[in-house]
Amino acid sequence: MAKTRKPGAVRKRRRKVVGMRARRVGHPMRKTSKPQAKPEPARFDVRALDHVKKCGPGTSVQVLFRVDERSAGDSRTHLVFYDRHGWYCEHGRDCPAVPHAQREARKFGFTGAAHAASHHGSTHNGRMRA
Numbered sequence: 841m842a843k844t845r846k847p848g849a850v851r852k853r854r855r856k857v858v859g860m861r862a863r864r865v866g867h868p869m870r871k872t873s874k875p876q877a878k879p880e881p882a883r884f885d886v887r888a889l890d891h892v893k894k895c896g897p898g899t900s901v902q903v904l905f906r907v908d909e910r911s912a913g914d915s916r917t918h919l920v921f922y923d924r925h926g927w928y929c930e931h932g933r934d935c936p937a938v939p940h941a942q943r944e945a946r947k948f949g950f951t952g953a954a955h956a957a958s959h960h961g962s963t964h965n966g967r968m969r970a
């Protein structure tokens with residue numbers, strides 16, 4: 841017959857939480873001097889959208905970007921436009937997604953500069969090649 845074993849004793853092993861160690865960002869023990877600011881750096885994925893399809897053929901919007909913002913445990917989507925009034929996000933001009941869209945626009949040659957009004961009818965430039 842088996843001797844008396846302590847059934848609970850061996851099973852007390854805890855799983856190692858490896859993933860938690862790798863992510864040091866936003867650790868609750870760590871307080872920054874700025875309590876208001878979010879410590880985690882968010883990631884921004886910028887994608888060009890077809891502004892005509894989205895806003896209609898008569899739109900004054902020249903460029904349209906969808907920006908997916910991802911930070912730790914949170915994500916939201918932005919729509920960033922450029923028209924004759926300048927750059928703005930659906931959340932406002934000061935939205936953090938705006939500079940990311942600007943940078944992406946510059947990559948394919950679009951300069952959202954103030955002199956954009958002098959470029960008449962150059963919208964074909966923004967087309968993506970398949």
Ligand SMILES: [Zn+2]
Pocket residue numbers: 917918919929930931932935936937
């Ligand atoms: Zn936004």
